[in-house]
Amino acid sequence: MTTVKNQSTNPASILYRRCIIDLANGSATLAKVPCKNLEDVLGGFGRSFQILAERDIAKAYSPENPLILNTGLLTGSNVMTGLRSYFSAYSPLKKSSAGRPAAMWSAGSGNFGIKLKWTGIDEVIFENRSETPVYAVFRDGAAGPVVELKPAGHLLGLTGHEKIMALSRHYSDAHFAVIGPAGENYQSVYMGAVVLSTDNQLKSGEPKSRFAGRGGMGSLMGYKNLIAIVAQSPDKLDKITPAMRDVNRDIIKNGGSARFQPVSQGGGGGTWANIEVLQAFHAVPLNNFRPKGNDDVERLYRDNVEKDFEVVAEACFRCGIRCHNNLFHRNPDGSRGKLAAKFDFEPLILFGSNLGIHQSTQVTELIHLCDQLGMDAISLGTTLSYLLEYNERHPDRPLLNGARFGEFERIRELVEQTGRGGQEALGKGVRRLSEQLGETSYAMHVKGLELPAYLPDTNPGYVFAIAGGHMSMGTHMLLAKEGKKSVEEWVQAITTGGLLQVGYDMIGLCKFVGVGIGHDLIVNGIREAVGLELTSAEIVAAVRRAYLRGLALELRQGFAEDEYTLPSQVLEDPNPNLTLPNFIDGEFLEQLRQRVWSVFLPEMAGLLPARES
Amino acid sequence: MQVTVKLYASFRWRLFHEAVREYPVDAMVSGVANDLEIPRGEVGIMLINGRHAAWDDLLHEGDIVSLMPCIGGG
Numbered sequence: 179m180t181t182v183k184n185q186s187t188n189p190a191s192i193l194y195r196r197c198i199i200d201l202a203n204g205s206a207t208l209a210k211v212p213c214k215n216l217e218d219v220l221g222g223f224g225r226s227f228q229i230l231a232e233r234d235i236a237k238a239y240s241p242e243n244p245l246i247l248n249t250g251l252l253t254g255s256n257v258m259t260g261l262r263s264y265f266s267a268y269s270p271l272k273k274s275s276a277g278r279p280a281a282m283w284s285a286g287s288g289n290f291g292i293k294l295k296w297t298g299i300d301e302v303i304f305e306n307r308s309e310t311p312v313y314a315v316f317r318d319g320a321a322g323p324v325v326e327l328k329p330a331g332h333l334l335g336l337t338g339h340e341k342i343m344a345l346s347r348h349y350s351d352a353h354f355a356v357i358g359p360a361g362e363n364y365q366s367v368y369m370g371a372v373v374l375s376t377d378n379q380l381k382s383g384e385p386k387s388r389f390a391g392r393g394g395m396g397s398l399m400g401y402k403n404l405i406a407i408v409a410q411s412p413d414k415l416d417k418i419t420p421a422m423r424d425v426n427r428d429i430i431k432n433g434g435s436a437r438f439q440p441v442s443q444g445g446g447g448g449t450w451a452n453i454e455v456l457q458a459f460h461a462v463p464l465n466n467f468r469p470k471g472n473d474d475v476e477r478l479y480r481d482n483v484e485k486d487f488e489v490v491a492e493a494c495f496r497c498g499i500r501c502h503n504n505l506f507h508r509n510p511d512g513s514r515g516k517l518a519a520k521f522d523f524e525p526l527i528l529f530g531s532n533l534g535i536h537q538s539t540q541v542t543e544l545i546h547l548c549d550q551l552g553m554d555a556i557s558l559g560t561t562l563s564y565l566l567e568y569n570e571r572h573p574d575r576p577l578l579n580g581a582r583f584g585e586f587e588r589i590r591e592l593v594e595q596t597g598r599g600g601q602e603a604l605g606k607g608v609r610r611l612s613e614q615l616g617e618t619s620y621a622m623h624v625k626g627l628e629l630p631a632y633l634p635d636t637n638p639g640y641v642f643a644i645a646g647g648h649m650s651m652g653t654h655m656l657l658a659k660e661g662k663k664s665v666e667e668w669v670q671a672i673t674t675g676g677l678l679q680v681g682y683d684m685i686g687l688c689k690f691v692g693v694g695i696g697h698d699l700i701v702n703g704i705r706e707a708v709g710l711e712l713t714s715a716e717i718v719a720a721v722r723r724a725y726l727r728g729l730a731l732e733l734r735q736g737f738a739e740d741e742y743t744l745p746s747q748v749l750e751d752p753n754p755n756l757t758l759p760n761f762i763d764g765e766f767l768e769q770l771r772q773r774v775w776s777v778f779l780p781e782m783a784g785l786l787p788a789r790e791s
Numbered sequence: 792m793q794v795t796v797k798l799y800a801s802f803r804w805r806l807f808h809e810a811v812r813e814y815p816v817d818a819m820v821s822g823v824a825n826d827l828e829i830p831r832g833e834v835g836i837m838l839i840n841g842r843h844a845a846w847d848d849l850l851h852e853g854d855i856v857s858l859m860p861c862i863g864g865g
Binding site: 434436437438441444445447449451452454455456458480481655658659660661690692757 | 799800801803804824832835837838841842843857859860861862863
């Protein structure tokens with residue numbers, strides 16, 4: 179972006195650098211585009227959703243559906259965690275009951291985003307589709323960014339990690355966004371992820387990728403025959419000022435990020451700790467989001483897993499929050515062996531207890547396989563658990579290979595087949611599968627997007643998430659943390675704090691910074707990194723508008739009132755094993771919806787471009 | 792008075808899972824945390840007998856106090 183220290187905060191004075199690639203004819207155009215508003219300035223989905231709002235898209239797999247790759251205002255800056263890149267489009271996976279695709283974004287870390295920013299490009303719009311497989315290269319050239327499209331046939335069939343390593347042998351000083359076999363098989367896999375490279379990965383040769391998983395952005399890349407993206411540039415970091423050092427020290431020292439630091443440093447040990455805390459309430463998803471009130475899940479506690487693996491805390495590039503819990507096999511002599519998998523709460527539970535699997539060696543294998551094939555762990559895990567429950571309910575007429583909870587080998591087979599395009603029943607997600615089967619009450623999705631590993635029984639906020647259920651509405655742990663259960667408390671949570679979670683998917687920082695988006699730390703970071711003097715209130719207002727624009731887009735794409743609900747099992751058959759209050763019933767949801775819409779609808783007026791009727 | 796203290800996750804790893812401990816009659820949840828040298832900023836969830844509690848809630852003989860660290864993310 180072109181910003182000058184102490185410049186006016188008039189958005190039109192701030193330019194971002196856009197590249198439009200027409201994959202049909204191979205042309206690339208570069209332009210400097212003035213920002214229309216503060217959402218444009220902050221970036222990420224705040225900008226991309228404004229572009230998507232200008233398009234009338236009825237089918238995700240259509241040439242008119244653009245794939246927008248962009249970064250946030252602080253991506254590539256010296257602000258710690260400023261690594262994020264974003265992929266936005268109309269999703270092949272999330273669709274309304276009217277059949278129209280939802281606008282979605284997905285975010286990822288790794289080094290790709292910063293390399294893209296350092297080539298001199300803030301945003302790429304991939305239009306149409308290529309007739310043959312290609313990869314895009316963005317290079318920092320002497321006279322500005324250089325853009326090329328190259329044949330990618332030689333990459334087909336490789337795992338995400340293999341593609342990254344193959345490209346890294348040809349492109350030095352570069353990082354990569356690729357798809358795995360799942361994305362290549364886009365016709366039968368709607369949940370393909372974008373696989374992003376990391377410096378740890380390139381240095382070690384180990385599959386330590388990061389993922390922009392939600393919403394099938396990798397599948398859309400596959401549809402467009404865009405197999406990979408290369409961003410090549412020397413690192414371009416400004417000198418760190420004392421004030422920037424203060425910002426980064428605040429990120430480390432503030433209570434928000436401490437929970438993600440290693441245990442050895444006095445931290446909480448990352449998201450793994452969520453299991454034990456939620457288990458205290460018997461609120462850890464088990465057997466398709468149905469905890470039994472037993473202690474099965476305790477086999478996945480950290481201290482039990484450490485008996486089988488060496489757990490090493492690692493971090494993203496230049497990040498002081500060492501939140502990665504990487505599991506390594508042990509060699510016979512006790513030394514560290516190969517990487518088994520990275521244990522985050524979501525894949526750990528959704529490939530573990532939620533499938534009835536409690537052996538860490540098996541869970542790591544499923545996580546690793548899903549990652550290598552390039553699928554979204556949340557969507558795959560939650561669709562799988564539905565299938566397993568279906569087979570439990572119908573032992574006389576099981577589906578696919580008849581896999582049931584805990585049957586590791588059969589589950590593994592399904593993961594492999596799905597990722598290679600051989601199980602479209604799973605690859606197209608739980609909404610389509612359950613509607614096809616006519617059994618939807620235990621299909622764990624809201625508005626067509628599979629739920630993450632927090633019980634819907636505990637989170638009515640899911641109803642108003644506009645992308646990933648817990649990353650676009652920060653209410654998923656509210657009941658466990660604070661015991662909130664009244665309509666008033668939840669209206670307040672959804673309409674004020676919860677929605678602001680999405681702000682991090684605008685500015686380019688990781689949510690593990692752990693403070694509200696209007697915090698002084700964010701204001702100071704923006705000032706030090708790009709010279710913009712913004713107030714907390716201005717940032718919060720822009721984030722709020724971006725969120726509401728997303729909600730308005732949902733309505734425009736045909737999401738009906740009755741889709742703003744939770745899986746019906748929550749209401750019809752509450753789980754007696756939870757020790758948290760059972761507070762969600764039909765009346766609660768009805769009152770919640772009425773109250774929340776009464777707040778949101780008036781503010782949504784005018785956020786979308788007018789359409790001819 | 793005697794109070795059962797239950798600790799979870801990083802608190803458990805550092806200290807213990809469950810112990811019966813002696814506290815003065817007017818002890819609060821904060822007293823338990825201070826006694827165990829757990830800073831306020833690290834405590835995410837506090838329960839008394841399974842119900843959400845506050846830092847300055849009073850305890851009674853036989854109570855079960857649960858302390859859990861801050862959790863986040865996904």
